[in-house]
Amino acid sequence: MLISFENIIYISGMLGVAVFAISGALAAAEEKLDILSFVLFATVTGIGGGTVRDLLLNVPKVFWVEDPFYLYTTILAAIITYFFSHLLASISKSLLWMDAAGLALFSVLGTAKAMSLDVDPVVAITMGMITPTFGSIVRDILLGHKLVLLEPEIYVTAALLGGGGYYLLRDVFNVEEVTAVLVSMVAAFMLRAAALLWDLRLPKLKQSLDRE
Template sequence: MTITEIIYWLELAGVAVFAITGALEASRRQMDMVGFVLIATFTGIGGGTVRDVITGATPVFWIRDTTWLVTCIGAAVITYFTAHLVERRYVALLWLDALGLAVFGVTGAAIGLNLGVSPLVAIVLGMITATFGGMVRDVVCNEIPLILRPEIYITCALVGAGIYVIGTAILDLPRGPIAVIAFFAAFLMRACAIKFKLSFPVYRARPGREY
Protein backbone atom coordinates (compact mmCIF):
# COMPACT_ATOMS: atom_id res chain seq x y z
CA MET A 1 0.00 0.00 0.00
CA THR A 2 1.42 3.38 -1.03
CA ILE A 3 1.56 6.41 1.26
CA THR A 4 -1.15 8.05 -0.88
CA GLU A 5 -3.48 5.11 -0.24
CA ILE A 6 -2.68 5.20 3.48
CA ILE A 7 -3.50 8.92 3.63
CA TYR A 8 -6.75 8.25 1.78
CA TRP A 9 -7.92 5.62 4.27
CA LEU A 10 -6.80 7.66 7.26
CA GLU A 11 -8.64 10.69 5.90
CA LEU A 12 -11.75 8.56 5.35
CA ALA A 13 -11.54 7.30 8.94
CA GLY A 14 -11.20 10.88 10.15
CA VAL A 15 -14.27 11.91 8.16
CA ALA A 16 -16.25 9.07 9.72
CA VAL A 17 -15.14 10.02 13.24
CA PHE A 18 -15.94 13.71 12.76
CA ALA A 19 -19.28 12.84 11.15
CA ILE A 20 -20.16 10.82 14.26
CA THR A 21 -19.35 13.82 16.47
CA GLY A 22 -21.69 15.92 14.33
CA ALA A 23 -24.42 13.30 14.65
CA LEU A 24 -23.90 13.12 18.42
CA GLU A 25 -24.35 16.87 18.61
CA ALA A 26 -27.53 16.50 16.55
CA SER A 27 -28.77 13.92 19.05
CA ARG A 28 -28.15 16.35 21.90
CA ARG A 29 -30.27 18.87 19.99
CA GLN A 30 -32.97 16.23 19.36
CA MET A 31 -32.92 16.70 15.59
CA ASP A 32 -34.62 14.48 13.02
CA MET A 33 -32.81 12.19 10.56
CA VAL A 34 -32.27 15.00 8.06
CA GLY A 35 -30.68 17.13 10.76
CA PHE A 36 -28.38 14.26 11.71
CA VAL A 37 -27.21 13.85 8.12
CA LEU A 38 -26.76 17.59 7.62
CA ILE A 39 -24.68 18.20 10.76
CA ALA A 40 -22.67 14.99 10.28
CA THR A 41 -21.83 15.98 6.70
CA PHE A 42 -20.90 19.55 7.62
CA THR A 43 -18.59 18.23 10.32
CA GLY A 44 -17.09 15.36 8.37
CA ILE A 45 -16.11 17.17 5.19
CA GLY A 46 -16.00 20.80 6.34
CA GLY A 47 -12.29 21.06 7.07
CA GLY A 48 -11.22 19.22 3.95
CA THR A 49 -13.51 21.37 1.82
CA VAL A 50 -11.93 24.58 3.13
CA ARG A 51 -8.47 23.08 2.52
CA ASP A 52 -9.30 22.18 -1.09
CA VAL A 53 -10.87 25.58 -1.79
CA ILE A 54 -7.77 27.35 -0.43
CA THR A 55 -5.38 25.21 -2.46
CA GLY A 56 -7.49 25.43 -5.61
CA ALA A 57 -8.16 21.69 -5.86
CA THR A 58 -11.05 21.34 -8.31
CA PRO A 59 -13.39 19.74 -7.89
CA VAL A 60 -13.12 19.32 -4.11
CA PHE A 61 -12.48 15.82 -2.83
CA TRP A 62 -16.07 14.80 -2.02
CA ILE A 63 -17.25 15.77 -5.49
CA ARG A 64 -14.55 13.66 -7.13
CA ASP A 65 -15.34 10.65 -4.93
CA THR A 66 -18.80 10.18 -3.41
CA THR A 67 -17.40 7.72 -0.85
CA TRP A 68 -16.92 10.67 1.47
CA LEU A 69 -20.58 11.66 1.37
CA VAL A 70 -21.71 8.05 1.75
CA THR A 71 -19.47 7.75 4.82
CA CYS A 72 -21.00 10.87 6.41
CA ILE A 73 -24.54 9.71 5.68
CA GLY A 74 -23.83 6.21 6.98
CA ALA A 75 -22.30 7.58 10.19
CA ALA A 76 -25.32 9.84 10.69
CA VAL A 77 -27.86 7.05 10.18
CA ILE A 78 -26.03 4.61 12.47
CA THR A 79 -25.67 7.26 15.18
CA TYR A 80 -29.35 8.19 14.86
CA PHE A 81 -30.32 4.66 15.92
CA THR A 82 -27.57 4.12 18.50
CA ALA A 83 -26.97 7.50 20.18
CA HIS A 84 -29.36 6.64 23.00
CA LEU A 85 -26.96 3.85 24.05
CA VAL A 86 -24.26 6.42 24.90
CA GLU A 87 -24.84 7.66 28.43
CA ARG A 88 -22.62 10.75 28.23
CA ARG A 89 -22.82 11.90 24.65
CA TYR A 90 -20.91 15.16 25.08
CA VAL A 91 -17.97 13.32 26.65
CA ALA A 92 -17.99 10.84 23.76
CA LEU A 93 -18.12 13.78 21.36
CA LEU A 94 -15.04 15.36 22.95
CA TRP A 95 -12.96 12.18 22.75
CA LEU A 96 -14.01 11.36 19.19
CA ASP A 97 -13.28 14.96 18.24
CA ALA A 98 -9.79 14.57 19.72
CA LEU A 99 -9.27 11.47 17.60
CA GLY A 100 -10.42 13.21 14.43
CA LEU A 101 -8.34 16.27 15.28
CA ALA A 102 -5.17 14.17 15.48
CA VAL A 103 -5.92 12.30 12.24
CA PHE A 104 -6.78 15.38 10.20
CA GLY A 105 -3.82 17.39 11.50
CA VAL A 106 -1.49 14.80 9.98
CA THR A 107 -3.40 13.98 6.80
CA GLY A 108 -4.11 17.64 6.04
CA ALA A 109 -0.41 18.44 6.29
CA ALA A 110 0.47 15.38 4.19
CA ILE A 111 -1.96 16.41 1.45
CA GLY A 112 -0.51 19.91 1.53
CA LEU A 113 3.02 18.57 1.03
CA ASN A 114 1.79 16.36 -1.82
CA LEU A 115 0.45 19.52 -3.49
CA GLY A 116 3.91 21.05 -3.32
CA VAL A 117 3.23 23.86 -0.84
CA SER A 118 5.87 25.13 1.59
CA PRO A 119 6.30 23.39 4.98
CA LEU A 120 4.73 26.32 6.85
CA VAL A 121 1.68 26.34 4.57
CA ALA A 122 1.36 22.56 4.94
CA ILE A 123 1.21 22.93 8.72
CA VAL A 124 -1.49 25.59 8.41
CA LEU A 125 -3.46 23.36 6.02
CA GLY A 126 -3.25 20.54 8.57
CA MET A 127 -4.63 22.85 11.24
CA ILE A 128 -7.45 24.02 8.97
CA THR A 129 -8.40 20.48 7.98
CA ALA A 130 -8.45 19.41 11.63
CA THR A 131 -10.47 22.26 13.10
CA PHE A 132 -12.88 23.80 10.60
CA GLY A 133 -15.32 20.88 10.47
CA GLY A 134 -15.77 20.95 14.24
CA MET A 135 -16.10 24.72 14.16
CA VAL A 136 -18.92 24.49 11.61
CA ARG A 137 -20.63 21.84 13.76
CA ASP A 138 -20.50 24.03 16.85
CA VAL A 139 -21.57 27.24 15.10
CA VAL A 140 -24.54 25.60 13.35
CA CYS A 141 -25.62 23.98 16.63
CA ASN A 142 -25.26 27.28 18.52
CA GLU A 143 -22.35 26.08 20.65
CA ILE A 144 -19.22 28.05 21.48
CA PRO A 145 -16.63 26.51 19.10
CA LEU A 146 -13.97 24.44 20.84
CA ILE A 147 -11.26 26.56 19.22
CA LEU A 148 -12.62 29.64 21.05
CA ARG A 149 -12.77 28.02 24.48
CA PRO A 150 -9.98 28.50 27.04
CA GLU A 151 -8.49 25.04 26.57
CA ILE A 152 -5.72 23.48 24.52
CA TYR A 153 -7.28 22.53 21.19
CA ILE A 154 -5.99 24.12 18.02
CA THR A 155 -2.41 23.76 19.28
CA CYS A 156 -2.81 19.97 19.21
CA ALA A 157 -3.53 20.05 15.48
CA LEU A 158 -0.54 22.34 14.92
CA VAL A 159 1.71 19.99 16.89
CA GLY A 160 0.63 16.94 14.89
CA ALA A 161 0.97 18.75 11.56
CA GLY A 162 4.27 20.31 12.62
CA ILE A 163 5.86 17.01 13.64
CA TYR A 164 4.83 15.40 10.36
CA VAL A 165 6.06 18.27 8.20
CA ILE A 166 9.36 18.73 10.04
CA GLY A 167 10.01 15.00 10.12
CA THR A 168 9.23 14.30 6.48
CA ALA A 169 9.80 17.53 4.53
CA ILE A 170 12.76 18.93 6.47
CA LEU A 171 14.52 15.95 8.07
CA ASP A 172 13.53 13.54 5.27
CA LEU A 173 12.54 10.76 7.67
CA PRO A 174 10.23 7.85 6.70
CA ARG A 175 6.69 9.15 6.38
CA GLY A 176 4.89 6.17 7.92
CA PRO A 177 6.59 6.16 11.34
CA ILE A 178 6.57 9.97 11.52
CA ALA A 179 2.84 10.02 10.77
CA VAL A 180 2.22 7.61 13.66
CA ILE A 181 4.36 9.69 16.03
CA ALA A 182 2.63 12.91 14.92
CA PHE A 183 -0.82 11.38 15.40
CA PHE A 184 -0.11 10.13 18.92
CA ALA A 185 1.57 13.40 19.92
CA ALA A 186 -1.50 15.40 18.86
CA PHE A 187 -3.97 12.97 20.38
CA LEU A 188 -2.13 12.62 23.71
CA MET A 189 -1.82 16.38 24.00
CA ARG A 190 -5.54 16.82 23.44
CA ALA A 191 -6.32 13.88 25.75
CA CYS A 192 -4.34 15.50 28.57
CA ALA A 193 -6.13 18.78 27.96
CA ILE A 194 -9.51 17.04 28.27
CA LYS A 195 -8.58 14.86 31.22
CA PHE A 196 -6.79 17.50 33.30
CA LYS A 197 -8.63 20.58 31.93
CA LEU A 198 -5.40 22.15 30.75
CA SER A 199 -5.36 25.56 29.11
CA PHE A 200 -2.90 28.30 28.25
CA PRO A 201 -2.92 31.59 30.20
CA VAL A 202 -5.52 33.95 28.78
CA TYR A 203 -5.32 37.69 28.36
CA ARG A 204 -6.74 39.60 31.31
CA ALA A 205 -7.78 43.20 30.88
CA ARG A 206 -6.01 45.81 32.98
CA PRO A 207 -7.37 49.18 34.07
CA GLY A 208 -6.63 51.89 31.54
CA ARG A 209 -4.14 54.62 32.33
CA GLU A 210 -5.40 57.94 33.57
CA TYR A 211 -4.11 60.92 31.67
Protein backbone atom coordinates in the same frame (compact mmCIF):
# COMPACT_ATOMS: atom_id res chain seq x y z
CA MET B 1 2.74 -7.05 2.01
CA LEU B 2 3.17 -3.59 3.57
CA ILE B 3 0.41 -1.05 3.09
CA SER B 4 1.52 1.77 0.79
CA PHE B 5 1.76 5.37 1.94
CA GLU B 6 -1.11 6.31 -0.39
CA ASN B 7 -3.34 3.65 1.18
CA ILE B 8 -2.41 4.83 4.68
CA ILE B 9 -3.42 8.37 3.72
CA TYR B 10 -6.68 7.21 2.12
CA ILE B 11 -7.70 4.99 5.03
CA SER B 12 -6.77 7.67 7.56
CA GLY B 13 -8.74 10.25 5.58
CA MET B 14 -11.81 8.05 5.49
CA LEU B 15 -11.47 7.36 9.20
CA GLY B 16 -11.08 11.08 9.89
CA VAL B 17 -14.23 11.88 7.94
CA ALA B 18 -16.08 9.14 9.82
CA VAL B 19 -15.10 10.23 13.33
CA PHE B 20 -15.77 13.91 12.60
CA ALA B 21 -19.11 12.95 11.06
CA ILE B 22 -19.96 11.02 14.21
CA SER B 23 -19.04 14.07 16.31
CA GLY B 24 -21.40 16.16 14.19
CA ALA B 25 -24.16 13.59 14.57
CA LEU B 26 -23.58 13.45 18.33
CA ALA B 27 -24.00 17.22 18.46
CA ALA B 28 -27.38 16.71 16.77
CA ALA B 29 -28.17 13.98 19.30
CA GLU B 30 -27.53 16.42 22.16
CA GLU B 31 -30.24 18.65 20.68
CA LYS B 32 -32.58 15.67 20.04
CA LEU B 33 -32.92 16.54 16.35
CA ASP B 34 -34.42 14.45 13.52
CA ILE B 35 -32.49 12.07 11.30
CA LEU B 36 -32.09 14.54 8.42
CA SER B 37 -30.50 17.00 10.84
CA PHE B 38 -28.14 14.22 11.92
CA VAL B 39 -27.11 13.79 8.27
CA LEU B 40 -26.68 17.55 7.82
CA PHE B 41 -24.45 18.02 10.86
CA ALA B 42 -22.49 14.84 10.17
CA THR B 43 -21.80 15.99 6.62
CA VAL B 44 -20.88 19.56 7.51
CA THR B 45 -18.54 18.41 10.26
CA GLY B 46 -17.08 15.47 8.37
CA ILE B 47 -16.17 17.18 5.10
CA GLY B 48 -16.30 20.91 5.92
CA GLY B 49 -12.66 21.41 6.84
CA GLY B 50 -11.32 19.38 3.95
CA THR B 51 -13.57 21.29 1.55
CA VAL B 52 -12.17 24.64 2.68
CA ARG B 53 -8.64 23.25 2.45
CA ASP B 54 -9.10 22.06 -1.12
CA LEU B 55 -10.70 25.34 -2.20
CA LEU B 56 -7.86 27.37 -0.67
CA LEU B 57 -5.30 25.11 -2.35
CA ASN B 58 -7.14 25.47 -5.67
CA VAL B 59 -7.47 21.69 -6.07
CA PRO B 60 -9.30 20.94 -9.37
CA LYS B 61 -11.87 18.73 -7.63
CA VAL B 62 -12.77 18.86 -3.94
CA PHE B 63 -11.92 15.51 -2.36
CA TRP B 64 -15.50 14.30 -1.78
CA VAL B 65 -16.54 15.29 -5.31
CA GLU B 66 -13.59 13.31 -6.66
CA ASP B 67 -14.50 10.34 -4.44
CA PRO B 68 -18.17 10.39 -3.30
CA PHE B 69 -17.49 7.54 -0.87
CA TYR B 70 -16.40 10.21 1.63
CA LEU B 71 -19.90 11.67 1.41
CA TYR B 72 -21.50 8.24 1.75
CA THR B 73 -19.40 7.71 4.86
CA THR B 74 -20.83 10.81 6.53
CA ILE B 75 -24.37 9.70 5.75
CA LEU B 76 -23.74 6.20 7.10
CA ALA B 77 -22.12 7.62 10.24
CA ALA B 78 -25.15 9.85 10.79
CA ILE B 79 -27.63 6.98 10.45
CA ILE B 80 -25.67 4.69 12.77
CA THR B 81 -25.31 7.45 15.37
CA TYR B 82 -29.02 8.27 15.14
CA PHE B 83 -30.02 4.74 16.06
CA PHE B 84 -27.33 3.98 18.63
CA SER B 85 -26.46 7.28 20.35
CA HIS B 86 -28.92 6.49 23.17
CA LEU B 87 -26.61 3.65 24.24
CA LEU B 88 -23.80 6.07 25.14
CA ALA B 89 -23.32 6.89 28.81
CA SER B 90 -22.46 10.50 27.96
CA ILE B 91 -23.09 11.99 24.53
CA SER B 92 -21.16 15.17 25.32
CA LYS B 93 -18.03 13.28 26.42
CA SER B 94 -18.24 10.96 23.42
CA LEU B 95 -18.46 14.02 21.17
CA LEU B 96 -15.27 15.46 22.67
CA TRP B 97 -13.33 12.23 22.17
CA MET B 98 -14.53 11.78 18.59
CA ASP B 99 -13.56 15.37 17.93
CA ALA B 100 -10.11 14.72 19.41
CA ALA B 101 -9.60 11.71 17.14
CA GLY B 102 -10.68 13.69 14.09
CA LEU B 103 -8.39 16.55 15.07
CA ALA B 104 -5.39 14.22 15.22
CA LEU B 105 -6.14 12.60 11.88
CA PHE B 106 -7.01 15.72 9.91
CA SER B 107 -4.22 17.94 11.24
CA VAL B 108 -1.69 15.55 9.73
CA LEU B 109 -3.66 14.72 6.59
CA GLY B 110 -4.35 18.37 5.82
CA THR B 111 -0.65 19.14 6.10
CA ALA B 112 0.30 16.09 4.03
CA LYS B 113 -2.07 17.02 1.20
CA ALA B 114 -0.77 20.59 1.11
CA MET B 115 2.84 19.37 1.11
CA SER B 116 2.06 17.07 -1.81
CA LEU B 117 1.20 20.21 -3.78
CA ASP B 118 4.60 21.76 -3.01
CA VAL B 119 3.30 24.75 -1.09
CA ASP B 120 5.32 26.67 1.49
CA PRO B 121 5.76 24.70 4.76
CA VAL B 122 3.97 27.38 6.79
CA VAL B 123 1.03 27.23 4.38
CA ALA B 124 0.99 23.43 4.64
CA ILE B 125 0.94 23.50 8.44
CA THR B 126 -1.78 26.16 8.36
CA MET B 127 -3.86 23.84 6.18
CA GLY B 128 -3.29 21.19 8.82
CA MET B 129 -4.90 23.53 11.34
CA ILE B 130 -7.79 24.56 9.08
CA THR B 131 -8.75 21.02 8.02
CA PRO B 132 -9.75 19.71 11.48
CA THR B 133 -11.27 22.94 12.81
CA PHE B 134 -13.51 24.44 10.15
CA GLY B 135 -16.15 21.70 10.18
CA SER B 136 -16.40 21.89 13.96
CA ILE B 137 -16.72 25.68 13.79
CA VAL B 138 -19.65 25.49 11.36
CA ARG B 139 -21.28 22.75 13.47
CA ASP B 140 -21.07 24.83 16.63
CA ILE B 141 -22.30 28.02 14.92
CA LEU B 142 -25.34 26.27 13.42
CA LEU B 143 -26.24 24.77 16.80
CA GLY B 144 -25.56 27.95 18.75
CA HIS B 145 -22.91 26.22 20.84
CA LYS B 146 -19.77 27.81 22.21
CA LEU B 147 -17.08 27.27 19.58
CA VAL B 148 -14.78 24.39 20.43
CA LEU B 149 -11.91 26.73 19.56
CA LEU B 150 -12.96 28.98 22.44
CA GLU B 151 -12.89 26.23 25.03
CA PRO B 152 -10.04 26.75 27.51
CA GLU B 153 -8.40 23.36 26.99
CA ILE B 154 -5.67 23.00 24.36
CA TYR B 155 -7.18 22.46 20.90
CA VAL B 156 -5.50 24.41 18.11
CA THR B 157 -2.11 23.68 19.67
CA ALA B 158 -2.78 19.95 19.22
CA ALA B 159 -3.52 20.55 15.54
CA LEU B 160 -0.30 22.55 15.25
CA LEU B 161 1.60 19.67 16.85
CA GLY B 162 0.12 17.19 14.39
CA GLY B 163 0.80 19.21 11.26
CA GLY B 164 4.06 20.76 12.40
CA GLY B 165 5.30 17.46 13.75
CA TYR B 166 4.61 15.72 10.45
CA TYR B 167 6.52 18.36 8.51
CA LEU B 168 9.51 18.24 10.87
CA LEU B 169 9.67 14.46 10.95
CA ARG B 170 9.35 14.03 7.19
CA ASP B 171 11.25 16.96 5.73
CA VAL B 172 13.70 17.97 8.46
CA PHE B 173 14.56 14.66 10.13
CA ASN B 174 13.89 12.52 7.01
CA VAL B 175 11.70 10.02 8.85
CA GLU B 176 9.92 7.50 6.62
CA GLU B 177 6.52 8.88 5.53
CA VAL B 178 4.24 6.29 7.13
CA THR B 179 6.09 6.55 10.44
CA ALA B 180 5.92 10.35 10.31
CA VAL B 181 2.16 10.22 9.75
CA LEU B 182 1.46 7.75 12.54
CA VAL B 183 3.75 9.38 15.11
CA SER B 184 2.33 12.84 14.40
CA MET B 185 -1.27 11.62 14.66
CA VAL B 186 -0.60 9.88 17.97
CA ALA B 187 1.19 12.95 19.35
CA ALA B 188 -1.67 15.28 18.40
CA PHE B 189 -4.27 12.95 19.90
CA MET B 190 -2.30 12.47 23.11
CA LEU B 191 -1.93 16.22 23.61
CA ARG B 192 -5.66 16.82 23.08
CA ALA B 193 -6.49 13.83 25.30
CA ALA B 194 -4.22 15.16 28.05
CA ALA B 195 -5.94 18.53 27.75
CA LEU B 196 -9.34 16.90 28.22
CA LEU B 197 -8.26 14.65 31.08
CA TRP B 198 -6.16 17.11 33.05
CA ASP B 199 -7.56 20.45 31.92
CA LEU B 200 -4.35 21.55 30.21
CA ARG B 201 -4.52 25.04 28.77
CA LEU B 202 -2.26 27.79 27.51
CA PRO B 203 -1.94 31.05 29.48
CA LYS B 204 -4.63 33.62 28.69
CA LEU B 205 -4.34 37.38 28.42
CA LYS B 206 -4.81 38.57 32.00
CA GLN B 207 -5.82 42.15 31.34
CA SER B 208 -8.26 43.50 28.83
CA LEU B 209 -7.21 46.08 26.28
CA ASP B 210 -8.39 49.62 26.92
CA ARG B 211 -10.94 50.83 24.42
CA GLU B 212 -11.77 54.45 23.84
